[in-house]
Amino acid sequence: MTKQQNQKPDYEKMLRKAGVRITRPRRAIVEILTHCEDHPDALEIFRRAAEVDSSISLSTVYRTMKVLEGLGAIHRHAFEGGPSRFEQAGGEHHDHLIDLDTGDVIEFKSDRIEHLQNEIAEALGYDIVHHRLELYGRKRKAS
Amino acid sequence: MTKQQNQKPDYEKMLRKAGVRITRPRRAIVEILTHCEDHPDALEIFRRAAEVDSSISLSTVYRTMKVLEGLGAIHRHAFEGGPSRFEQAGGEHHDHLIDLDTGDVIEFKSDRIEHLQNEIAEALGYDIVHHRLELYGRKRKAS
DNA sequence: CGCCAGATGACACTCAGTTGCAAAAGATTG
DNA sequence: CAATCTTTTGCAACTGAGTGTCATCTGGCG
Numbered sequence: 118m119t120k121q122q123n124q125k126p127d128y129e130k131m132l133r134k135a136g137v138r139i140t141r142p143r144r145a146i147v148e149i150l151t152h153c154e155d156h157p158d159a160l161e162i163f164r165r166a167a168e169v170d171s172s173i174s175l176s177t178v179y180r181t182m183k184v185l186e187g188l189g190a191i192h193r194h195a196f197e198g199g200p201s202r203f204e205q206a207g208g209e210h211h212d213h214l215i216d217l218d219t220g221d222v223i224e225f226k227s228d229r230i231e232h233l234q235n236e237i238a239e240a241l242g243y244d245i246v247h248h249r250l251e252l253y254g255r256k257r258k259a260s
Numbered sequence: 261m262t263k264q265q266n267q268k269p270d271y272e273k274m275l276r277k278a279g280v281r282i283t284r285p286r287r288a289i290v291e292i293l294t295h296c297e298d299h300p301d302a303l304e305i306f307r308r309a310a311e312v313d314s315s316i317s318l319s320t321v322y323r324t325m326k327v328l329e330g331l332g333a334i335h336r337h338a339f340e341g342g343p344s345r346f347e348q349a350g351g352e353h354h355d356h357l358i359d360l361d362t363g364d365v366i367e368f369k370s371d372r373i374e375h376l377q378n379e380i381a382e383a384l385g386y387d388i389v390h391h392r393l394e395l396y397g398r399k400r401k402a403s
Numbered sequence: 404c405g406c407c408a409g410a411t412g413a414c415a416c417t418c419a420g421t422t423g424c425a426a427a428a429g430a431t432t433g
Numbered sequence: 434c435a436a437t438c439t440t441t442t443g444c445a446a447c448t449g450a451g452t453g454t455c456a457t458c459t460g461g462c463g
Contacts (some may be wrong), residue, residue, distance in 0.1 A: 174412045230376050243397040249394050254386040281429050317443045
């Protein structure tokens with residue numbers, strides 16, 4: 118009965134369409150993803166889900182993330198030695214700057230870089246399937 | 261009594277300088293790194309080391325890679341879901357294109373991309389500590 | 404409401420890497 | 434060259450992230 122279903126990907130519809138059942142755990146996880154502003158890892162999603170329904174298991178979180186990833190509903194990012202972190206798909210493509218002190222993730226986008234990447238792959242005789250561009254840095258302090 | 265010691269980083273000197281002991285296992289590992297043309301992972305280095313001295317343990321390989329990484333003598337790359345792969349430092353900075361079919365790694369370099377990265381970080385108020393740019397692709401088939 | 408393929412929770416397992424520890428082996432000194 | 438004092442090693446036990454197995458449960462269709 119809520120009225121938000123046009124901005125973010127409609128996970129329920131996607132799941133149904135893919136012939137995947139909409140179960141209580143999946144509903145909870147998808148709900149979390151929909152409203153989340155950051156890039157949580159599986160354990161964090163599990164914690165948030167447990168607040169709503171403590172019977173949800175971590176395995177189910179992992180499995181669900183796999184399903185959603187397979188449907189293209191979320192993106193998985195494996196930053197610098199940490200566990201995979203997720204974000205809902207659907208927005209524009211972007212890359213990430215990771216704050217080394219806080220773990221915060223800042224999204225950015227550069228058509229020029231994308232373009233140069235294609236040129237490079239072209240020159241090497243390759244077709245890019247996907248790419249990964251991550252900047253790791255610290256806030257510049259104005260002392 | 262061999263005569264190559266000017267091209268590649270002189271690991272023995274680096275180790276000694278850092279007050280790290282030059283042991284038989286370390287000598288073997290460093291020897292492998294010096295002559296290797298690819299981007300092996302720890303297990304592969306272990307295998308190659310075992311051919312020379314079968315008493316070397318995998319833990320020692322892991323430990324040694326950590327030490328060398330700490331000294332800045334090698335670079336560690338964590339590509340797409342695989343184990344860490346290593347390459348000797350000392351050459352010019354470059355990024356990587358990974359062949360999804362073979363796992364081969366092709367090195368490339370783009371000053372323009374580097375420059376754009378700095379601009380972006382600058383604009384976001386960050387100093388880049390390091391970055392990761394990986395292209396994943398397949399050989400373009402001329403059908 | 405009843406059915407049953409698909410999903411779940413619990414738990415064993417894998418894989419990459421790390422750690423604790425007693426034994427071994429570098430380096431440094433006499 | 435031997436004594437000594439650390440550092441390093443090999444081994445095996447452990448960790449963390451994620452996967453696989455399987456008996457049980459359940460969503461959604463008739």
